[in-house]
Amino acid sequence: MDKRERLEKTIAGEPTDRVPVALWRHFPGDDQRSADLARSVVDFQKAYDWDFCKITPASSYAISDYGTQDVWEGNPEGTRRYTRHSIQRTLDWTSLRPLDPSKGSLARALEATRMITDELGDSVPVLMTIFNPLSQAKNMAGGEALIRHLRTEPERLRSGLNTLTENVLRFFDALRKLPVAGIFYAIQHASYSKLSEAEYASFGLPFDRKILEAVPSHWWFNIVHLHGEAPMFKLVADLPAQAVNWHDRETEPDIAEGKSLLRGAACGGLSRWEDVHQGTPTTIRDAARAAMQKTNNRRFILSTGCVVMITTPLSSLRAVREAVELS
Numbered sequence: 001m002d003k004r005e006r007l008e009k010t011i012a013g014e015p016t017d018r019v020p021v022a023l024w025r026h027f028p029g030d031d032q033r034s035a036d037l038a039r040s041v042v043d044f045q046k047a048y049d050w051d052f053c054k055i056t057p058a059s060s061y062a063i064s065d066y067g068t069q070d071v072w073e074g075n076p077e078g079t080r081r082y083t084r085h086s087i088q089r090t091l092d093w094t095s096l097r098p099l100d101p102s103k104g105s106l107a108r109a110l111e112a113t114r115m116i117t118d119e120l121g122d123s124v125p126v127l128m129t130i131f132n133p134l135s136q137a138k139n140m141a142g143g144e145a146l147i148r149h150l151r152t153e154p155e156r157l158r159s160g161l162n163t164l165t166e167n168v169l170r171f172f173d174a175l176r177k178l179p180v181a182g183i184f185y186a187i188q189h190a191s192y193s194k195l196s197e198a199e200y201a202s203f204g205l206p207f208d209r210k211i212l213e214a215v216p217s218h219w220w221f222n223i224v225h226l227h228g229e230a231p232m233f234k235l236v237a238d239l240p241a242q243a244v245n246w247h248d249r250e251t252e253p254d255i256a257e258g259k260s261l262l263r264g265a266a267c268g269g270l271s272r273w274e275d276v277h278q279g280t281p282t283t284i285r286d287a288a289r290a291a292m293q294k295t296n297n298r299r300f301i302l303s304t305g306c307v308v309m310i311t312t313p314l315s316s317l318r319a320v321r322e323a324v325e326l327s
Contacts, residue, residue, distance in 0.1 A: 003051045003125055004181075007221055011242045011264045013299045019292055021302040021324045023276075023317060024054035024184075025310055026078025031058045034108045038115035045124060048321045052125040052221065054184050055116060056307060057109050062167065063136050065104040066096065070139075076309045087141035090153035093160030099167050101174040106167075110174055117179050125181035125221050130171075133164040133207045135188040135227075147194070150203055157203065165207045169214055182222035185212060185241065192230040200232055212240045223267060227306065233261060243267045247305030249275070256294040265299045270320065272304035277312045281319035288323035 001009075001017040009016045025044065030036040037057060045053040058080055060070045069084035087093060099106060109128075117126050131139075137160060138146045149157045175183075187208065190200050215222055224239055226232075226246040233253055237244065242264045248255045249271035259266035269291025270276055275284055288302055302324055308317070 003123065004220075006051060007125060007301075010299060010301060011221075016297075019297050019300055019302050019324045020051035021321060022050035022052050022054065023048070023303060023308050023320060024050075024056050025308045025312075026056050026058070028058075028072040028075075028078040028080065028310065031056075031061075031078075034111040035115065037112045038119070041112075041116050042119045045120060048317060050124075050321070051301070052127060052181065053116070053120060054127045054129065054223075055113060056129055057112065059131055059135070059139055061105045061109045062131055062164075062171075063140050065099055065106070066140060068140050076311045077307055078310045082139055082142070085140060085142050085145070087137075087145070087149075087160070090149050090156045093149070093153075093156045096160050096163040098163055098170060101167075101171045106171055106174075110171075110178070113175065113178055113180065122179065126179075127182050127184045127221065127223065128175060128180055129184045129186060130168060130211070131186045132188075132204065132211070133161045133168070134204045135186060136164050137161060138188065150195075150199065154203070161203065161207055165210060168211050172214060172216065176216045176219075180219065182219035182242070183215065184223045184225060184245075186225045186227060187236065188227040190226055190232040190236050191228045192232065193228065197232060197235060200235065205235065208236070208239060215240070225306070233258060237261045238263075243301060245303065245305065249305060254294070255291055255300070259295055259299055262299070265301050266295065267301040267303050268305050269295070269300065269302050270304045272306055272308050272312075276304055276316050276320060277309050279316060281315055281322075284316055284319040285323045285326065288320065289326075292324075 006016050006020050027040040030040045067086040070080040070082045072080045189195050222241045223243045224241040229251040231246050245267035248268040255269050275287045
């Protein structure tokens, strides 16, 4: 059974030869140059033979051309710290203009994607990461400022979110020319620890739905990622995607309950810290086996709730990959 068939049958709830498995990570430093990011992503995929390959660029790739700046300072996640926010006052949201995906950082992301798909060919489904408009807005203004703008000048913020949504749709027009399988759509604010349901329903969900409903029909594998604790799972569970990924080992719902709320597949089952980063190959295999039992090996993709650490032992990564062969 090839990777596409295995994933399509998993999404549909049909029997497969084994549970699909994939991990992904940042490549700090390499993510600033197309060729270096492509080489690192391809090498990671070839080393472990994941069932799909997620491209993880720096979160700033969609907004750096607005003047936002960031730097990697050794974070084990591989993420970068923002050093300059391009939004300094609420009025700045209304002055944003759409970006041209053929130029700047967006063009570099497209070039990396082209290199990766050229190298991996049709045998590996490739997903490009898309950060949703509210996540992009947070990185442009800073987390606290974004919430303040949302509550004090909502229409100005909404103007900016419309522009950021337009950027994603323009990026889609360019990305659809490449043989990707779909997108990994990252949502950060559909969390009760950040916003109320009413706030996310107003400032997040409409833009998420507009983007996901614009996904080209030939992109057959799209994942929604709910980042952080206390996710608004029921609020976003019906978004048009084939799988949902969340921190199921650190927050509710657990993998079995979450799967029961989805039409497609649940992606997770392992803690990136406790299981994969700090565990041993034996404890990782035990945790993977428990997750597969909870889901009856149906509509389930074994993974972690987010990126694995760049310092995670390689033996642990191998153990995750081997776990599905031993089930």
